[in-house]
Amino acid sequence: MPDLEIIGIPQSNYVWTCRIVCAEKGAPYKLIPAAPHSPEVNAVHPFGKIPVMRHSDVTLYESRAICAYVDRVFDGPPLVPAMxxxxxxxxxxxxxxxxxxxxxxxxxxxxxxxxxxxxxxxxxxxxxxxxxxxxxxxxxxxxxxxxxxxxxxxxxxxxxxxxxxxxxxxxxxxxxxxxxxxxxxxxxxxxxxxxxxxxxxxxxxxxxxxxxx
Ligand SMILES: N[C@@H](CCC(=O)N[C@@H](CS)C(=O)NCC(=O)O)C(=O)O
The missing domain is CATH 1.20.1050.10 (Glutathione S-transferase Yfyf (Class Pi); Chain A, domain 2)
Structure with a gap:
């Protein structure tokens, strides 16, 4: 069971962005299809927006931050160029x-x-x-x-x-x-x-x- 969780309904453009990044990196993750302002989301995002992420004891909100984290933590092609x-x-x-x-x-x-x-x-x-x-x-x-x-x-x-x-x-x-x-x-x-x-x-x-x- 992967310990990376992307939390948010899959129709959200920003949830989808994070899932594309996980797929590019080959990062196994579990999608938890929670709605904005649901308890799972409110527990992480101060404004109740999706996506949010959990990975072991790391929690993050904001797609940009989640994508940067997944890009740096997991193998796979870098999704931000080095230059x-x-x-x-x-x-x-x-x-x-x-x-x-x-x-x-x-x-x-x-x-x-x-x-x-x-x-x-x-x-x-x-x-x-x-x-x-x-x-x-x-x-x-x-x-x-x-x-x-x-x-x-x-x-x-x-x-x-x-x-x-x-x-x-x-x-x-x-x-x-x-x-x-x-x-x-x-x-x-x-x-x-x-x-x-x-x-x-x-x-x-x-x-x-x-x-x-
Ligand atoms: N800047 C945020 C935007 C997230 C966002 O706007 N998510 C929408 C769904 S696509 C949402 O949760 N909307 C509910 C709300 O704003 O109350 C990010 O990049 O994660």
Whole structure:
């Protein structure tokens, strides 16, 4: 029985990121599918967010910290390059994904479809429509980012790719973002290739229902 536990429901983009990293490293782990703010999660994360991690007497929260820990503790290919400027680029991507991409594309736009919180359960058009004008810029930046090598940093898979791929996958499940993905040639090819990667394919959660206007 592996003593590494990744705690959080598998549909969460950040739980998926951690699982991709475990798979890349060949790190055996147990997935405990706990919801945000459940007792298992609250015991570790001060704000009740998923994922959290337990490994022997080490507990961690925040996907970035969990991925860094798994990368350093387990064998397998390094998921942050050794060269300082490339390692810094990985950090730069993770930071911009966490502070710009995820808040707009996931929390505001996608959750406006999948967890709208509207009285009738219909998509929250106000929230979605407010996100749309800024989204083109995000897609253009990401399309440029993967255009050169097919990876976010240098020519190898890194924690930055593990952080981006789940978000891109979910963006293909809502109409406007799917159209933007279809128009972003590099990003489209990148996602297709990443979805075929063993670590991604074997951790992909069951698909959410497609959402329409
Ligand atoms: N910065 C955190 C973000 C984690 C996060 O936002 N998780 C979501 C699920 S994808 C969550 O727990 N949401 C519930 C909430 O915010 O209350 C990380 O990288 O782990």
């Amino acid at each position: 300082p400027h490339l390692a810094a680029q990985v950090e730069q991507w993770i930071s911009v994904i966490n502070t710009q991409i995820d808040p707009l594309l996931v929390r505001q736009y996608l959750l406006g479809y999948f967890f709208p919180g509207t009285p009738d359960g219909k998509p929250d058009r106000t929230r979605i429509d407010a996100a749309l004008p800024q989204m083109e810029k995000h897609f253009a930046m990401l399309d440029r980012g993967v255009g050169k090598t097919g990876f976010l940093v240098a020519s190898a898979f890194s924690i930055a790719d593990a952080t981006l791929v789940p978000i891109l996958y979910y963006l293909t499940k809502a109409p406007e973002s799917k159209a933007m993905m279809d128009n972003a040639r590099n990003l489209n090819a990148y996602l297709k290739k990443m979805m075929e990667r063993k670590s991604v394919a074997e951790t992909t959660p069951p698909p959410p229902p497609e959402r329409h206007n």
